Amino acid sequence: MKVAVIVFPGSNCDQDTRWALERVGLKAELVWHTEGSLEGYGAVFLPGGFSYGDYLRAGALAKFSPVMGEVRRLAQRGYPVMGICNGFQVLTEAGLLPGALLANTNLHYTCKEVFLRVERTDLPFTSDYRQAQVLRLPIAHGEGRYYADEETLARLEQNRQIVFRYVEHQGQGGNPNGSLGDIAGIVNERGNVLGMMPHPERAVESVLGSVDGEGIFTSLSKALATLA
Amino acid sequence: MMKYHATILIELKDGILDPQGRAVEGVLRGLGYRVENVRVGRVLEMELEAPSEPEARESALSVAKALANPVMEVYALEALKPLQEVL
Numbered sequence: 001m002k003v004a005v006i007v008f009p010g011s012n013c014d015q016d017t018r019w020a021l022e023r024v025g026l027k028a029e030l031v032w033h034t035e036g037s038l039e040g041y042g043a044v045f046l047p048g049g050f051s052y053g054d055y056l057r058a059g060a061l062a063k064f065s066p067v068m069g070e071v072r073r074l075a076q077r078g079y080p081v082m083g084i085c086n087g088f089q090v091l092t093e094a095g096l097l098p099g100a101l102l103a104n105t106n107l108h109y110t111c112k113e114v115f116l117r118v119e120r121t122d123l124p125f126t127s128d129y130r131q132a133q134v135l136r137l138p139i140a141h142g143e144g145r146y147y148a149d150e151e152t153l154a155r156l157e158q159n160r161q162i163v164f165r166y167v168e169h170q171g172q173g174g175n176p177n178g179s180l181g182d183i184a185g186i187v188n189e190r191g192n193v194l195g196m197m198p199h200p201e202r203a204v205e206s207v208l209g210s211v212d213g214e215g216i217f218t219s220l221s222k223a224l225a226t227l228a
Numbered sequence: 229m230m231k232y233h234a235t236i237l238i239e240l241k242d243g244i245l246d247p248q249g250r251a252v253e254g255v256l257r258g259l260g261y262r263v264e265n266v267r268v269g270r271v272l273e274m275e276l277e278a279p280s281e282p283e284a285r286e287s288a289l290s291v292a293k294a295l296a297n298p299v300m301e302v303y304a305l306e307a308l309k310p311l312q313e314v315l
Contacts, residue, residue, distance in 0.1 A: 056270075056295060057297060060295070060297065064294075092299070093297060098299075099299060100297055100299040100300045102244070102245075102300060103247050103248060104247070105245065105247055106247070107247045107248065107251055147244065147299070147300060148299065149299075178245070
């Protein structure tokens with residue numbers, strides 16, 4: 001089953017994401033954001049980058065792209081949809097995930113490795129991880145501070161929608177941006193729409209410094225095989 | 229059809245940490261200004277066409293609603309004037 005990687009003007013992790021998907025045997029295609037149909041695709045990725053130059057707010061203009069109607073339709077039909085970094089910002093702006101991503105508390109664009117704890121392994125994106133496994137993944141963002149009101153945060157906790165949290169590991173890492181609840185990634189209630197700020201697609205080969213991101217893609221590959 | 233000039237203000241909700249405002253505040257205080265609670269918002273200006281002022285207002289508010297993120301922002305139509313009064 002084919003996976004669509006949406007390309008907005010200003011996306012820059014689209015090729016990496018396609019590479020990471022193809023490495024695990026999935027067929028991935030880049031799809032320009034003006035495309036009106038995603039017929040024939042079994043999953044959708046919104047990649048990292050700076051869609052529309054991050055103008056207005058990160059992800060705020062991309063949500064109006066013609067393809068987003070189709071992304072919403074696939075999400076509602078239960079297809080796996082994943083947003084990485086800017087893709088996560090687009091998903092929150094579009095209302096497909098709750099909350100918002102605000103400027104990092106320290107106002108710095110932060111580009112470094114962080115540690116994440118896997119909080120859920122019963123998702124199409126995380127089945128190849130172990131519960132509470134600690135992953136080492138890169139981040140590269142200026143607006144990654146997860147924010148939601150208290151009611152929404154309580155609901156996320158209660159429904160187990162927090163999938164990845166920033167953690168300290170051997171005295172390193174920790175929350176890099178001021179995210180509430182140390183949230184690095186969340187999923188919708190149904191469990192098919194995932195957004196995360198760190199970049200798993202940049203950690204799929206040892207030459208890249210970490211292979212901890214590969215599990216996302218191998219998990220998805222298995223999930224799609226059972227759907228097909 | 230009439231042309232109007234609209235000014236829309238979009239701000240972070242009260243209580244949401246505004247690191248940009250905090251950075252500006254720090255610099256202002258360093259310059260000796262006795263300011264506090266500095267917040268940074270956004271102003272959007274636009275010219276729009278509508279048959280009447282109420283419809284222009286409605287259209288401008290609809291634009292503001294589309295552009296603001298209700299999770300963390302509030303918006304207001306700061307001003308709406310016939311375009312010839314602005315030029």
